[in-house]
Amino acid sequence: MLSVTNTEEVIFSPELVTKFKEIVSRYPEGKQKSALLPVLHLVQAEFGWVSAPAMDKVAQYLDIRPIEVYEVATFYTMFFLKPQGKYVLEVCRTGPCCLVGAEKIMKHIEQKLGVKEGQVTNDNLFSWRGVECLAACGFGPVLQIGPEYTFYENLTESKVDELIDNLKLTTAAKPVDQIS
Amino acid sequence: MARKLLLEHINVPGINTLEVYRQQGGYRAVEKALKTLTPDEVVEEVKKSGLRGRGGAGFPTGMKWSFLAKPEGVERYLVCNADESEPGTFKDRYLMTYIPHALIEGMIVASFALGAKTSYIYVRGEMMPQIRILEKAIAEAKNAGFLGKNILGTGYDLELYVQPGGGAYICGEETALIESLEGKRGNPRIKPPFPAIAGLYNCPTVVNNVESIAAIVPIINDGGDEYAKVGIGRSTGTKLISAGGNLNKPGVYEIELGLPVEEFIYSDEYCGGIANGKRLKAVVAGGSSVPILPANLILKTLNGESRLMSYESLADGGFATGTMMGSGGFIAFDEDQCIVRNTWNFTRFYHHESCGQCSPCREGTGWMEKVLHRLEYGHGKLSDMDLLVDVSKKIEGNTICPLGDAAAWPVASAIRHFRDEFEWHVTNPQEAVQRNYGLAHYADPLPPVGEPA
Numbered sequence A: 001m002l003s004v005t006n007t008e009e010v011i012f013s014p015e016l017v018t019k020f021k022e023i024v025s026r027y028p029e030g031k032q033k034s035a036l037l038p039v040l041h042l043v044q045a046e047f048g049w050v051s052a053p054a055m056d057k058v059a060q061y062l063d064i065r066p067i068e069v070y071e072v073a074t075f076y077t078m079f080f081l082k083p084q085g086k087y088v089l090e091v092c093r094t095g096p097c098c099l100v101g102a103e104k105i106m107k108h109i110e111q112k113l114g115v116k117e118g119q120v121t122n123d124n125l126f127s128w129r130g131v132e133c134l135a136a137c138g139f140g141p142v143l144q145i146g147p148e149y150t151f152y153e154n155l156t157e158s159k160v161d162e163l164i165d166n167l168k169l170t171t172a173a174k175p176v177d178q179i180s
Numbered sequence B: 001m002a003r004k005l006l007l008e009h010i011n012v013p014g015i016n017t018l019e020v021y022r023q024q025g026g027y028r029a030v031e032k033a034l035k036t037l038t039p040d041e042v043v044e045e046v047k048k049s050g051l052r053g054r055g056g057a058g059f060p061t062g063m064k065w066s067f068l069a070k071p072e073g074v075e076r077y078l079v080c081n082a083d084e085s086e087p088g089t090f091k092d093r094y095l096m097t098y099i100p101h102a103l104i105e106g107m108i109v110a111s112f113a114l115g116a117k118t119s120y121i122y123v124r125g126e127m128m129p130q131i132r133i134l135e136k137a138i139a140e141a142k143n144a145g146f147l148g149k150n151i152l153g154t155g156y157d158l159e160l161y162v163q164p165g166g167g168a169y170i171c172g173e174e175t176a177l178i179e180s181l182e183g184k185r186g187n188p189r190i191k192p193p194f195p196a197i198a199g200l201y202n203c204p205t206v207v208n209n210v211e212s213i214a215a216i217v218p219i220i221n222d223g224g225d226e227y228a229k230v231g232i233g234r235s236t237g238t239k240l241i242s243a244g245g246n247l248n249k250p251g252v253y254e255i256e257l258g259l260p261v262e263e264f265i266y267s268d269e270y271c272g273g274i275a276n277g278k279r280l281k282a283v284v285a286g287g288s289s290v291p292i293l294p295a296n297l298i299l300k301t302l303n304g305e306s307r308l309m310s311y312e313s314l315a316d317g318g319f320a321t322g323t324m325m326g327s328g329g330f331i332a333f334d335e336d337q338c339i340v341r342n343t344w345n346f347t348r349f350y351h352h353e354s355c356g357q358c359s360p361c362r363e364g365t366g367w368m369e370k371v372l373h374r375l376e377y378g379h380g381k382l383s384d385m386d387l388l389v390d391v392s393k394k395i396e397g398n399t400i401c402p403l404g405d406a407a408a409w410p411v412a413s414a415i416r417h418f419r420d421e422f423e424w425h426v427t428n429p430q431e432a433v434q435r436n437y438g439l440a441h442y443a444d445p446l447p448p449v450g451e452p453a
């Protein structure tokens, strides 16, 4: 559901706005609404999720009504309407991946992270969820991590452990103010 | 070795770059089309080739192109459907990852044929790495003069852009895709009007699958007649098959249409047989939406003829004993897989992905999911199977877009062919939760290819 927990004003950096501009230039005059999905992806990559104030700001930028942004952000599953872990592990849960062990992998992730689907770990580093077929069925089980949407294929429990441990290390190596 | 028209050079190092792609003969089709052919002549070659849309419906591409309205002074658009979300299908992602210029080259030729000055490739949002790959390839092509103003000095202008989706299976349906590209929810439109008359921004629009567009390149290079010689009957050319599930060598294979299914599953050139020495129980041959078939019926038609990977042979027997080519998402189930569980999983998928506009689809998929869930978890009734068939019939044909049918067919076919497995779930609820029904009489009764019968 739409979350209005965050009402702070959102500022789009000049770099972000430059990218918005380039995107809008891809469509005919007056069809700038076409930029909505790409722009929302950029906003999510920057802030980790799309808050109501961020959506209002997008509406303002694209000169459309806020409801036009809300109805789109709530329709598409990729947009997070509340804050997530820094790394969101999205595991394919669809039939073909289940034939090769996706359900076992999801159970393992739940145990390893100690949080249920959709919840965030105490250190705010991880959340996870099942998603639908990622077009990698021949290389399942598979998971992706945004905002780059890097794919991790042919997963085993030990590969998942290694991945999670590595992500923790990468984050630990960075100064605290760069996290999130 | 079978003929390859799309993936011939896939193993050449650096084939993802313009330079290597050109060394392997890339962009010849652009030169040939723009410099020596008229747009109508390009359409004519595509008609002659017999190419059928690779996105699922199998509609002849050349014919679709000839339906495009061409009113004076109105823009026309070509939109490539790279939404690839049909469970079991992963060929388009593969093609875009490893040989992106094949798609770009096809887009240029197809746009020229249709008279489009701006074209879009709509890629599902999860494929961010592929979006970056395509954007890089587009920049390279533009640098080399294959895109932009006055391409190769011919006076033809074309801009090509990549558009990300947002994670919604329904946006693969062409009118939902157009809505999404306009920045809206992916709600399919009522047809008519068809996109060929009023599509993107209300302008005449053609939507084609990635593989269909890429196939334009060999068609123009060799001529439509040459292309039509590959394949069998009205199933011309080659097809990318995404092979997944319990196979020794899952992956993307380019086959000549007409290859026996048995050879595809068991020969070492393709899938190399069923994984872990197990036996084949069932196959979904064309992506999750097409009817599931038990092993004996996927290998041979009801008449005992060898079943082939072609539009006609896969459909032989209609829905009673046949299936469909669909998107070429070939999913193999070994003897340890539970048909009820998989049917529940697929139905959960369709319920999740229904856009919610039509009551039969929105409600019906939810009911079927619930009933299948209770069957799988040992709370089913013997009357549930008839109930499921009844609900599926009420969805089929009563919705705005074919997602309703796509949700109904897997359920109806699973019950048609595996009713005793569903019944066993009711009569043995405890056991059903713990173990799989097993092979029963669905087991592949045939010896592997190469062994005497």
Ligand SMILES: Cc1cc2nc3c(=O)[nH]c(=O)nc-3n(C[C@H](O)[C@H](O)[C@H](O)COP(=O)(O)O)c2cc1C
Pocket (backbone or CB within 6 Å): B052, B053, B054, B055, B056, B057, B058, B059, B061, B064, B081, B082, B083, B084, B085, B086, B169, B170, B171, B172, B173, B174, B175, B207, B208, B209, B210, B212, B213, B401, B402, B403, B406
């Ligand atoms: C629910 C649904 C999902 C679809 N998903 C895709 C898809 O992911 N990719 C695709 O090319 N076609 C998909 N299609 C088919 C398209 O509507 C359309 O027929 C196709 O893109 C036309 O291209 P083609 O003629 O080259 O096959 C889907 C259709 C439906 C009803």
Ligand code: SF4
Pocket (backbone or CB within 6 Å): B170, B187, B188, B353, B354, B355, B356, B357, B358, B359, B361, B362, B399, B400, B401, B402, B403, B404
């Ligand atoms: S059939 Fe389903 S997905 Fe298609 S328009 Fe109707 S509700 Fe939406």
Ligand code: FES
Pocket (backbone or CB within 6 Å): A092, A093, A094, A095, A096, A097, A098, A132, A133, A134, A135, A136, A137, A138, A140, A142, B087, B088, B089
């Ligand atoms: S089913 Fe998991 S990627 Fe397709």
